[in-house]
Amino acid sequence: MVAWHVLTETVRGASHHRNGLPNQDAVAYHQPLEGHVPLLAAIADGHGSKHCSHSHLGAKFAVEAALENVNSLFNTPNLTLPQIRMLAENVPKAISNCWRNKIDAYINNHLRIENSLQIKPGTKNRYLPFGTTLLVSCVLTECILYWQLGDGDIAIINRDNSLTLPMADDARLLGNDTTSLCSSKPWQDFRFTFMPLVDTSPKALFLVTDGYKNSFKLTEGFYQALADISEFIDTDGAASVQQALAGWLNETSQQGSGDDITLAVIYTRDK
Amino acid sequence: MIIKKRPGGELATRPLHFIWIADCSYSMQGEKIEQLNFAIKNVIPEMQKVAAENVNAEVLVRAVKFSDGAQWHVAQPTKVDDFEWQNLSVNGMTDMGAALHLVADQLKMPPMSERGLPPVLVLISDGQPTDDFTSGLNALIQLPWGKKAVRVGIAIGDDADTEVMEQFIGNKELPVLQARNSEELTKYIRWVSTAVLQAASAPPSQVNDATRSNVPLPAVPTVAPISSADVW
Numbered sequence: 001m002v003a004w005h006v007l008t009e010t011v012r013g014a015s016h017h018r019n020g021l022p023n024q025d026a027v028a029y030h031q032p033l034e035g036h037v038p039l040l041a042a043i044a045d046g047h048g049s050k051h052c053s054h055s056h057l058g059a060k061f062a063v064e065a066a067l068e069n070v071n072s073l074f075n076t077p078n079l080t081l082p083q084i085r086m087l088a089e090n091v092p093k094a095i096s097n098c099w100r101n102k103i104d105a106y107i108n109n110h111l112r113i114e115n116s117l118q119i120k121p122g123t124k125n126r127y128l129p130f131g132t133t134l135l136v137s138c139v140l141t142e143c144i145l146y147w148q149l150g151d152g153d154i155a156i157i158n159r160d161n162s163l164t165l166p167m168a169d170d171a172r173l174l175g176n177d178t179t180s181l182c183s184s185k186p187w188q189d190f191r192f193t194f195m196p197l198v199d200t201s202p203k204a205l206f207l208v209t210d211g212y213k214n215s216f217k218l219t220e221g222f223y224q225a226l227a228d229i230s231e232f233i234d235t236d237g238a239a240s241v242q243q244a245l246a247g248w249l250n251e252t253s254q255q256g257s258g259d260d261i262t263l264a265v266i267y268t269r270d271k
Numbered sequence: 272m273i274i275k276k277r278p279g280g281e282l283a284t285r286p287l288h289f290i291w292i293a294d295c296s297y298s299m300q301g302e303k304i305e306q307l308n309f310a311i312k313n314v315i316p317e318m319q320k321v322a323a324e325n326v327n328a329e330v331l332v333r334a335v336k337f338s339d340g341a342q343w344h345v346a347q348p349t350k351v352d353d354f355e356w357q358n359l360s361v362n363g364m365t366d367m368g369a370a371l372h373l374v375a376d377q378l379k380m381p382p383m384s385e386r387g388l389p390p391v392l393v394l395i396s397d398g399q400p401t402d403d404f405t406s407g408l409n410a411l412i413q414l415p416w417g418k419k420a421v422r423v424g425i426a427i428g429d430d431a432d433t434e435v436m437e438q439f440i441g442n443k444e445l446p447v448l449q450a451r452n453s454e455e456l457t458k459y460i461r462w463v464s465t466a467v468l469q470a471a472s473a474p475p476s477q478v479n480d481a482t483r484s485n486v487p488l489p490a491v492p493t494v495a496p497i498s499s500a501d502v503w
Contacts, residue, residue, distance in 0.1 A: 014327060047475055047477055047478070048476060049474075049475035049477045051477075131476075131477075151476070171415065172479045173479075175388060175389040175419040176474040177478075178476050178477070179479055180479075210476075214285055215282050215283075216279055216283065217282065220280060221282075222279060224278070224279050224280045225280070228276075228278035229278050248278060251277055252279070255282040256282040256284065257285055258285075258325075258326070258327025
């Protein structure tokens with residue numbers, strides 16, 4: 001038996017410091033009972049472009065929508081794996097609709113901002129100013145579920161310290177291009193996978209925005225960072241890692257991509 | 272206890288490849304090639320300034336020249352602070368397709384890495400391709416980084432083939448920059464070396480959409496009406 005825990009951090013990117021922009025990322029998790037499943041975590045990376053002037057809010061709404069919907073879909077006890085898989089297929093559409101509802105409510109409650117939203121003439125896409133990615137993980141007794149829309153990384157550190165990337169690549173995500181919740185049918189761009197928990201659980205799993213990987217000269221250096229964090233949690237304790245994490249991420253952004261960096265680490269401890 | 276060691280491997284800013292693709296055919300002889308050399312040489316300090324303001328991008332400059340065939344004029348991706356411009360000279364035909372093949376070879380992964388910023392490719396020509404332009408363009412745009420590159424075309428004088436330039440640019444939002452005299456050529460070279468470089472070196476994420484530019488581009492500089500005596 002293992003206990004499940006979460007550690008999160010988000011830092012404003014060095015380039016956003018220079019340009020006076022807020023952190024466009026968001027992170028949240030939900031664990032009704034400390035150490036136990038279900039455990040949900042979500043991170044989001046608002047686009048931050050000129051046309052996405054409210055993407056920091058879009059990211060916040062995205063993680064909220066993810067936790068609300070995933071929690072409500074999987075809070076029934078004793079679901080079978082086929083039932084879980086069937087419910088999981090509904091998640092992208094449920095999150096997308098909930099996210100839009102949150103934006104509609106925000107706009108309705110802040111009418112004057114409608115004019116300030118820099119919606120490109122002709123697009124009629126009122127969600128574009130809130131554009132964001134979203135990465136979600138849900139740990140249940142039977143399995144771990146993952147959803148991803150847009151760039152960023154999901155990685156698993158196994159018990160033998162090997163690293164697994166559960167999500168299939170999306171060739172469209174190169175340079176600064178990404179798929180987004182503000183697209184016309186965002187649910188079609190979600191990637192989903194799940195991992196049954198049979199004999200063993202992973203040591204840690206990471207949800208990370210792209211500002212982290214883009215800061216390393218080599219991809220191996222990024223994977224090493226995830227392995228190091230997992231090891232530091234084991235050897236020095238989560239509290240020490242939490243205390244140091246913002247400093248590490250700030251240094252990484254300054255000397256690397258300049259982008260905001262956000263991560264959620266779900267890790268296990270033997271009971 | 273505070274852990275001192277930062278997790279992970281070596282950090283690095285994101286590479287941004289900026290490539291001049293310059294026509295050196297006979298028709299460029301005289302004032303055109305002289306002005307091209309002068310404008311690029313003079314804009315280097317401004318490029319360095321832009322790069323210094325975007326410390327999380329590493330601007331690397333190269334140049335291809337094409338006439339009878341194509342060669343790298345500056346083959347190594349050179350940090351903009353170390354970049355020096357050696358004057359181009361004219362010779363032969365307009366093998367633009369060969370130049371695009373050369374660039375395409377360098378936009379493959381590897382040598383390019385996935386973590387780079389969209390490359391900036393600037394094609395400058397006063398004529399029509401004399402080789403298989405389509406083959407060169409296809410080789411370029413079938414590559415992920417070829418597709419994602421910011422492709423700018425500067426047409427010198429009235430004889431330039433703007434249709435092939437438009438195909439190279441591949442973006443209806445970005446027109447061919449028509450340089451009708453030395454002043455306009457200088458203005459466009461400065462724009463692409465500063466405003467476009469600035470935009471490409473700190474691009475925000477944006478929704479994947481093949482119909483528009485790969486980075487949000489600044490407005491194209493306006494040019495004043497000129498008399499026919501001033502036109503190349």
